[in-house]
Amino acid sequence: MSAAAQGDLPQRRRRTGVIALAVPNLEEPYFAELTALLCRRANDRGLAILIQQTEGDHEREVDIANGVGLPDTDGLIHIPRALTVADLTRRTSPGPLVLLGEHIKISPFTHITIDNRRAAADATAHLADVGRRRVAFIGPRDSRPSDAADQRYAGYREAVAAHDLATDAELTVSVDAFTAAEGARGVAQLLASGATFDGVFCSNDSIAFGVISALQGAGLRVPEDVAVIGIDGVRATEFASPPLSTVAPDKDAIASAALDELDRQMRTPPGRDMPVQHVTVMTRVIARASTGR
Template identity: 30%
Template sequence: MAEHAGVSAKTVSNVLHNHPYVSATTRETVEASIAALGYRANLSARALASKQTGFIALAIPGLDNPYYSELASHVMDAAAEHDWIVLIEQTRSSEAMEKAVVRGPASQLVDGIILQPDAIGDADLTDRFAHQNLVLIGEAAATASADHVTADSTAAAREVVEHLLEQGRTRIATVGIRPSNRANAGELRYRGYYQALERAGLGVRTEYLAPAERTRRPDGAAAADHLMSLPEPPDAIVCFNDLLASGVLARLRERGVAVPDDVAIAGFDDNEESRFTAPPLTSVAWDLEALGRRCVELLRARTGRTDGDHPPVRTVVGHRLVVRESTAGRG
């Protein structure tokens, strides 16, 4: 191919790997030769030569949640800069599927894995798989012995409740945010909720902690029915995510409950839908671009390293509270 294009083999390689330091004219010449010769990259040969597969895995609960689909997009963008293709595994938060991701034979077919471990424990992650290139995301991974990229859910929840308290709300309920014996997202957000109420001199009312079997709109609607049927309904509801909050908003509208006049609503994730609900939803926005990029950076840093053991790295990405009409009103 280099001979056909009249350039060096290195220049052809630079074009194939989309390196920026190639002139437009040279790139066009090489691409014309590629087309003329019908060249297709031999990925198997490339993997043998580099001892890398060219693939990484992203194992997440499911793409039907806008949070994970947006995260996947950012991971794919960052991975493309390193010529990696991202394979997506939907675990559905299943212990068996999460174990298969990190300990099954398929783990040897990728250069690294980005995993949200919702069901498996630290012991499974410590004895994970041979090549050691594992990055964990989410709150439940806080004690695992692997690189970990997360956000501060406790601080974020505390900020949401403090905002509601500033709006004069005192009967603040939750949906899907409850205490747990596992340091998962629900537990960590509950800690922030508890801290803010404690500082305000308000205790947690257990009847205001509405469970959610899943974190989808129908579960939010069912929780709204439960909370609004209480003898003293809440004047604010903090939902585990925006999908639950969307369900709560829809059900309150059906019941003739004014938001935010009667009840203020807030969520987490700030997905696109949140800007277009009626009314627009106050939500915590995570820096998913930074989260995805950092995961890929950590995998790249460990790929191919043979210079001894390196302790795991923990990274906390930023967040911000986006205040909209569902808590602050039109003013």
């Protein structure tokens, strides 16, 4: 573009070639893998990514949405845990924005997600299909609410009803975080309650890793005694012992959709009306040895 043409667009900032990514926690394998994928796909497009870890802290998420402490960037991909629509409508540094994940699903901002309810229902239905009748769920979040956890709990309950599975209250165990340690604690709680169960659906794969370890430590065989399935499709599921069944989102599609939508906003002249996009990416059950397949 000529200097004269550049002068015709005083309201448009010059491109930096850098976009920001706000992610809750890179210790969580799903976020680490998605971040790596976004970095690779961005590099293919000639973009660099500035990664900011928020720990799900509301103040930190708001600061990043407002560009506080950040250099100039061309746009922001945000995976929020505490941010609200009100926070975003008051952004002091508005610009291209794409939200990832279940949180703030209904909003006037472009959003990329999976159908967490459907994914959970599919996971629970898979356990029913392999003959499990008393399926526990480790994963509701009470102390630190999570929209994804709420949707996955709703999907679990739908599948329990649809397949006429046991509905005992003690079969549901809440967690404080989606970690292997919380999965192990959940198994200890199930065993201490005296509940009988032959399957466990876990809110994510990290919880499932802890569940398998704790079950084996208690002398229970997976999947002969208890079948286990998670959600997220992280690479380590293939190498767990036994390999973990999981419901895997199309992470490549998530990354591509996020960058496509951000690019669409970056290319739209300021002030021009632009339709908001809400994209739901498909998931699929990957059956492995932890459920007897």
